Amino acid sequence: MGKDTDILVLGATGFTGRLITRYLHHHPQRQDFTFSIAGRSKARLADIVDQVGLGKDVDVVVVDVEDSESVEKAVKDVKVVVNTVGPYWRWGSAVVRACALHRTHYVDLAGENHWKKKVIEDYDFLAFKTSSIIIPACGFDSIPSDISAYLSVRTLKKKLGPETRVGKSTSIFRLQGGMSGGTISTILTALEAVPRKVLAAAAADYALSPVQGKPTPFFQFVYTAPVLRPTQYGAYWLMSGANKAVVQRTWGIKQLRGPSEGYGPDFVYDEFLGRKSKLGSFLFGMAFMSGLALVMLSPVRWLLKKLVPAPGEGPSEESMQEGWFKIINVASTSSLPQPVHAKSTVTARGDPGYLVTAVMISESALAILDLTSTAKDKIEGGILTPMSALGDSLIERLEKTGRFDFESEIYTPEEDKKNV
Structure with missing residues (x-):
């Protein structure tokens, strides 16, 4: 039986859900797809219809989303569900299960490794059997990473051959933008509702x-990027845990596909937040660890709930337009006597988290719609990642939006003022 609707935006009444609805409504290819919006409140959905036009x-x-029958009814005749309803630990599993059962594809904004681990264990095989493409973490965490x-891996393989093995891969983040109320709510939920052994x-x-794979470096007060000149310093990046886990899953899936697609057994990924100096990096790291210790205290979490934006709230349109991020990744081969390096840059204009x-x-x-409409063979389903499922097609799509720039080249360590 065919699917009636191409895309369903679940959680359309939230702040990010409204942005997604607006983006799809004004998309240059709007005539090529159909979409619906979903949420718990009929009145709030009606408001979105009026606001977006x-x-x-x-x-x-x-x-x-707490009623499995309601969820199944909503997703079974849809091709792709865009799920923005978090925290996913509370409300995401029923949606993934319903999508996997009914061969509905799925994307979300989950940064919760504990939840992603659970749905991999519970539904990866089911999604594989039904050819349902399930891709968590399709936002700022963790597509840019x-x-x-x-x-960088693609550049090295193009230069040196498809079975080139890559070793260290490090990304440096610089950005301007805020953290959503939903993201903060997710962090607090993890600390209060998820068993510590699960975390x-x-x-x-x-x-x-x-x-x-090979072990990755533990927390450091000062990070440096190998190879890049002049030396780049940085501090621990709050989102690195979520991002590294997704990159590692991409690596693992590609390793299973064979050496021509795999990154190589020596691949080790890390990332950090770029700072201007070694001292600034150290002080930032100290402040982060102090803040982390405070958040473990329940009175501090109570105060945070009073002070931070509520889920569904966000910044002004003007401040969102002023946001940006830039990521520089440098990766080196591990299979050659003299390592060859690649440097890749991902730049985006607009608030990263919104x-x-x-x-x-x-x-x-x-x-995903492009992939499923053109696939001649059976589609690989499962709990996948942005790059293991979509690869170049997603990069090309993002570039066409006019908000993204991608550069990647073989890199020779020399004084490079563009890195500053």
Whole structure:
């Protein structure tokens, strides 16, 4: 039986859900796909219809994510679900299960490794059997990290051959933008509602990967990028745990596909937040560890809930347009006597956690539609990652939006003022 709707935006009444709805409504290829919006409140959905100016061709679906029958009814005749309803530990599993059962494809914004580990264990095989493409983490966590690592590997393989093995891969983040109320709520939920042993298991190296790789560096107060000149300094990056796990899963999936697609057994990925100086990096790291210790205290979490934006709230349009991020990745071969290096740069214009995230998850859903409409063979289903599932097609889509620039080249360590 065919599917009636191409895309369903679940959680359309939230702040990011509204941005996604607006983006899809004004998309240059709008005539090529259909989409619907879904949420718990019929009144709030009606408000979104009025605010965005949606036409009668956009269906409005009332869904209770705590009711499995309601979820199944909503997703079974849809090609791709865009799920923005978090924290996913609370409300995501029923949606993934329903999508896997009904061969509905799925993308979300999950940064929760503990939840991703659970759905991999529970539904990866089911999604594989039904050829359902399930891709968590299709926003700022963790598409930029996955793409930056992928680009450098691709460049080295093009230069040196498809079975080239890559060793160290490091990404440096610089950005301007805010953290959403939903993201903060997710962090607090993890600390209060998820068993500590579950969090610990999900924080382990390669916790999401089907293959165990080489150990990655532990927390450092000062990070440096190998190879890049002048020397780049940085501090621990809050999102690195979520991002590294996704890149490691991409690596593991590609390793299982064979040496021509795999990154190589020596691949080790890390990332950090770029700072201007060694001292600044150290002080930032100290402040982060102090803040982490405070957040472990329940009175501090109570105060945070009072002070931070509530889920569904976000910055002004003007401030979102002023946001940006830039990631530089450098990767080196491990299979040659003299290492060869690649440097890749991913740049985006717009608030990373809001505006650009809405673009990334929307284009991921559209890339899945492209893939499924042109595939001649059986589609590989399962709990996948942006680069293991979509690769170049997603990069091309993002570039066409006009918000992204991608560069990748063989790099010779010399004084490079562009890195500053």
